[in-house]
Amino acid sequence: MPELPEVEVIRLGLLPHLQGQQITGIYCGEKRLRLAMPCALLEQWLRNALIKDLKRRGKYLLIETDNKATLIIHLGMSGRLGLFPIHSARHRHDHFGLVLHNTLELRFNDTRRFGSIQIVTPDNYPNLPPLAGLGPEPFSTEFSTGYLLSKAAGRKQPIKNLLMDSRIVAGIGNIYASEILFASRISPITPVTTLSPTQWQTVIAKTRLILKQAIACGGTTIADYVNSSGQPGYFQNELRVYGRKNLPCARCATPILKTVMAGRATYHCPCCQP
DNA sequence: CTAACTCCCTGATAGC
DNA sequence: TGCTATCAGGGAGTTA
Numbered sequence: 001m002p003e004l005p006e007v008e009v010i011r012l013g014l015l016p017h018l019q020g021q022q023i024t025g026i027y028c029g030e031k032r033l034r035l036a037m038p039c040a041l042l043e044q045w046l047r048n049a050l051i052k053d054l055k056r057r058g059k060y061l062l063i064e065t066d067n068k069a070t071l072i073i074h075l076g077m078s079g080r081l082g083l084f085p086i087h088s089a090r091h092r093h094d095h096f097g098l099v100l101h102n103t104l105e106l107r108f109n110d111t112r113r114f115g116s117i118q119i120v121t122p123d124n125y126p127n128l129p130p131l132a133g134l135g136p137e138p139f140s141t142e143f144s145t146g147y148l149l150s151k152a153a154g155r156k157q158p159i160k161n162l163l164m165d166s167r168i169v170a171g172i173g174n175i176y177a178s179e180i181l182f183a184s185r186i187s188p189i190t191p192v193t194t195l196s197p198t199q200w201q202t203v204i205a206k207t208r209l210i211l212k213q214a215i216a217c218g219g220t221t222i223a224d225y226v227n228s229s230g231q232p233g234y235f236q237n238e239l240r241v242y243g244r245k246n247l248p249c250a251r252c253a254t255p256i257l258k259t260v261m262a263g264r265a266t267y268h269c270p271c272c273q274p
Numbered sequence: 275c276t277a278a279c280t281c282c283c284t285g286a287t288a289g290c
Numbered sequence: 291t292g293c294t295a296t297c298a299g300g301g302a303g304t305t306a
Contacts, residue, residue, distance in 0.1 A: 076300065114282070114284095129302095161277090
């Protein structure tokens with residue numbers, strides 16, 4: 001389940017292999033992803049283009065080309081990116097490929113097809129979804145106590161739901177939301193209006209800490225995630241609450257509670273996160 | 275405006 | 291053993 005850290009690990013892994021490479025062709029599979037792939041547009045803008053840079057916005061990986069197009073990839077739940085020799089057989093669930101001049105192909109494999117492949121071009125770059133409505137990056141200065149206080153005002157949402165709202169802050173999914181709140185010692189059901197500035201400051205600091213640690217560990221591998229070299233991450237060994245229903249809390253040994261919030265599995269320690 | 279819901283998809287696993 | 295039900299979940303869309 002790739003969230004911000006997993007996408008960042010993939011970006012860092014792919015960057016040296018992709019930067020400066022020419023795209024000599026593309027592969028568009030038959031199956032529809034969460035959004036239909038704009039195959040004609042992809043072909044038109046990517047063939048013969050040079051890859052200038054790889055960026056990330058929230059959970060989106062951005063591949064920028066010298067003709068000012070940007071390929072926007074979302075991995076959904078089960079999406080993977082990997083480099084393979086161009087003549088090697090495609091795997092089941094390979095839905096998209098960038099054929100590169102160096103005889104490698106960047107392949108997008110997505111079992112559950114919750115991912116998406118989009119492209120923005122110079123004509124439509126400025127205010128196009130999906131990037132237009134995204135909230136600030138967790139590591140940006142815009143993600144501040146004042147910002148969160150203003151967003152929380154007038155809402156009756158629990159904090160976990162707010163943290164997972166990509167319009168508020170980009171890149172935090174279900175796993176890291178639970179981990180961030182455990183590290184912050186704040187219950188996931190706390191209404192956002194009741195949090196003090198100090199508590200918001202803690203949430204910001206712990207968000208950055210947890211995400212940074214997860215990136216350093218190569219991400220979290222629960223089921224599907226592997227990096228661009230096919231290697232799993234190791235942050236799952238550092239998870240304090242996610243997936244630990246009834247197991248003892250690392251701090252106080254109280255059994256971890258599993259609940260459901262907004263239809264999502266939610267984990268917290270009832271003792272450390274009152 | 276917010277918030278709660280549904281839907282998309284496959285495969286692993288639980289339960290009978 | 292073989293079947294069915296359940297669960298995993300981001301984001302877009304719909305409804306209240």
